[in-house]
Amino acid sequence: MNLIAGPTMRVPFYNIKAQYEELSSQLDQVVHEVISGGAYVMGPHHKKFEEEMAKYQGVKHAIAVNSGTDALRISYDAAGFGPGDEVITTAFTFVASVETIVQTGATPVFVDIDETTFQMDPAKLEAAITPRTRGIVPIHLFGQMCDMERIMAIAAKHNLVVVEDAAQAIGATRNGKYAGSYGVAAGLSFYVTKNLGAAGDGGMIITNSDEIAEKCRSIRVHGMGRERYYYDYLGYTSRLDEIQAAIMAVKLTKLNEWNQRRAKLAAVYQDLLREADVVTPQLLEGNTTTWHQYTIRTSRRDELQAHLKESGIDSMIYYPVPIHYHEPYKRFAKGQGSLPVTEKVSLECLSLPIHQHLTVEEVTYVANMVKALLPKSAAAAR
Ligand SMILES: Cc1ncc(COP(=O)(O)O)c(C=O)c1O
Structure with a gap:
């Protein structure tokens, strides 16, 4: 008889190790392939993972970067957010959605959320629009999406650019369309605890725009253009590591x-x-x-x-x-x-x-x- 009163079960919030245990033979194989092959930066796994993600999300371009935060920051840069602009978003979120807006020099403007779904309340949007409003960043929280039809209609009426924060919503759909396929671009996160989690940090920009894709690909690598050591944009170093891309491509199948x-x-x-x-x-x-x-x-x-x-x-x-x-x-x-x-x-x-x-x-x-x-x-x- 158990004389000590206490919990009958231990339920941790996450079990990241179990993901490895489920896929260990495939993961061991690809990690070994990368380490022993020596192509550590933007090699074949990186290319394959981008192609598979574009297919999965039903978008034209998928650009792998080293975090969801960078995916947003680079998307905002490519979308043209900058000093003097106002960008409307929500305050019930992880800080990365907003810190990246501030980093561009733009001003975040907060609107309230819908109490039942936790998502941006489109009814609050029009009152927040001013002559300086440049864009809207809807944040798809907890695995479901904002009311993108209403948000896109308001954006079209006021000529605003929409970049989706889809960090938490990979695989989510709205009226049959995947999160990230409504706006001009979207940022996904592969942080460890996400539904599709890396063995560390990772992220992705998805877009149907050739122009935005070209800019994001360049900004990801110091703003380098068609030629090595020629720079078209102010950039960062934000490639997804080859080893992470290899791991993610395996996990994507699951x-x-x-x-x-x-x-x-x-x-x-x-x-x-x-x-x-x-x-x-x-x-x-x-x-x-x-x-x-x-x-x-x-x-x-x-x-x-x-x-x-x-x-x-x-x-x-x-x-x-x-x-x-x-x-x-x-x-x-x-x-x-x-x-x-x-x-x-x-x-x-x-x-x-x-x-x-x-x-x-x-x-x-x-x-x-x-x-x-x-x-x-x-x-x-x-
Ligand atoms: C809503 C939201 N936006 C952005 C991010 C940033 O992603 P990352 O942690 O990969 O930089 C996260 C991740 O936690 C998030 O939950």
Whole structure:
């Protein structure tokens, strides 16, 4: 008999090692191929991975770079964001979406999000447009997409450039189109914990524009043009390492299956948490999600997180403090209270473990522990 009261199960938020274990023979082989072959920079794996990603995303060009942050920064440069411009985006995000706007010299302008989907609220866009507005950066958060039809219609009406932050949304679709295929360009991230994660950092720019693709390819390598040591643009050194490209090409073959596994687990959460007093994630009509995160809301968020921890379950708060509260970004916003939905959601959101190597049993345990603290009243559950 177990006399020590304690968690019956340990549920970590991520299990990155399990990805290696599932694919170890193929990964070992390609890593060995790269190291022993000596083509470490923009070799055959890099080319192959770009071609396969363009096919996967249904876009003309895929340009591999060394992070999602660089994918955004280079896309913004190629799209022409710069000093004097205003770029509209949201503050409920990872900082990279916004820091890169600031780095171009442009001014980020924050609009609020939709409470039910966590995505940019298109109804707030027109009021934020001024004669200086140059672009819009919709951020597809947690694996589903913003309402791109409405955003693109407003952008067209006001002649604005749209660059999508699709860092969290590889494989997500809206009305049959992949994330990243609406705007002039989009940035994807292959950071370790993403649905398609590198063994380190990685990212990709996708675009259907030949002109943007040519600029991004050049900016990625110091702005070098058609000839070596001739520079057409101000650039960076931001190639995706060959070894990462080789790893990513192997993992890409598994992405759809891995996303399906996440969907199966999310369905278990959705079903069981109907009996809990929490707000479960909602999809915008026309969207599919890759369940990059499974994020619930409750006014008793901190209490729930502590209760889950005691039960052996890791959870994460994405994102505890909206971007406009942080020192480097305060000057771009109208202060606390200026984005009421973003601010409310930041206090209530909690992401539960979801990844392709969790079991139905583990997810059931998590949901039961949520229900144990926050049961729905019998009347409400009916
Ligand atoms: C919404 C969003 N944008 C941008 C990024 C930046 O990507 P990376 O970490 O690959 O630089 C991330 C990654 O965490 C992200 O979640």
